[in-house]
Amino acid sequence: MADSMPGPDATLASEPGLEHPYYPLNVQIPGYAPNETSVIQLLPVFGGIIAAVVGSVLLQAAKSRSPLRPIDHFAAAWFAMCGFLHIAFEGYYLYYRNQLPGMSTTFAQLWKEYALSDSRYLTNDVFTISVETITAIAWGPLSWLTVRGILANSPSRHVTQLIVCVAHLYGVALYYLTNWMEGQMYGVAYSRPEFLYYWVYYIGFNMPWAIVPVVLLWDSWQQIMRAFSALEEKEARAKKE
């Protein structure tokens, strides 16, 4: 029995498939094996990979001969991170989702840690798999296309940026809303209630996708409007001549 253990493990049950720390506590997670590595050790590895990806893009941006604004450097870093997460990290979840609860690779352990804030990642939840499939297939590659567009100073980057920003906003809105409604309507909580899991992991880690896209969408809107006013000037001049 786990009664004497502190933290999440304190809620472990003894029936098969229910011996796990995830919410709701009665959800079946067959084959679950506890993480072997602590968060303190997992996070630096994950942070290191992301830093390497983002850093190499920022380096290319710094060397670019295009006149990049500060917000362009930020956008390049942002979409590089999104492209990495969508394809590598979320793609990993999609590929291994059936074995994930019993796996102990770095990525699997990171997913099992995150799932403390949303067990849908370990239960073959239809909505989660659907969103992640579209994210990995569509928004991942489009994020990288936006990075390439920014580095090449191509105006098409504002179109792909708009597309990915709308997708992120819609995705995160649905992500929060489905979870919240499940609680409101059926009293089901997918997140453990502790501050770390609910507020830091679930609300906090997803919040950037509700904020950054608004900023970048606004920037693309401004740039597109500036382009159209140049087009209007050109057409007005052509009419006069």
Place this chain on the structure above:
Amino acid sequence: MADSMPGPDATLASEPGLEHPYYPLNVQIPGYAPNETSVIQLLPVFGGIIAAVVGSVLLQAAKSRSPLRPIDHFAAAWFAMCGFLHIAFEGYYLYYRNQLPGMSTTFAQLWKEYALSDSRYLTNDVFTISVETITAIAWGPLSWLTVRGILANSPSRHVTQLIVCVAHLYGVALYYLTNWMEGQMYGVAYSRPEFLYYWVYYIGFNMPWAIVPVVLLWDSWQQIMRAFSALEEKEARAKKE
């Protein structure tokens, strides 16, 4: 007993909450009352309302002094229809979703007829309610903003058009995918299997939102690129002077 009746009603069960023609047949739909009006009578009313909405927008487009292209007229009609459906029809569903199974207004009977192809609309399905909430609140008003932008020949219409097109594509992809995965993974079918319900209502009625947005997204992309090349010309000229 309904055993002697033809069509969908043939599958009615006799337990309370299960006396309905919806799939899966074991889903609970408390308070269900069969439609009083036939589809042949419901559809012309619905078609008439949509025709009135779309017609009045097309009339304004025809009177507009802006140089509208044929695709702009089409886009104005399309987004007027979307705006009406999202706010009035889908908003109606959201507002009355708890009483809907027992209601007999025209809109309620239309929803009950459509739900033969997707029972999630009568079962307080969390994904359906979440998507429809965002659709009614965000994509409905943005559809009308796009109509206004087209009629006023405002370039911002290409930004709102892009936003709504991405939202429609993401929405319809999730709509099809969640439903399909539920079948693949858990063997649950939300649609009756008959050709009319599965292919005409479920696949057919939603298909425009998978096709039209691609066309309009492509058009906005082209127009935005044209605007940016005018901006580049302008900036090149400014450099020379």
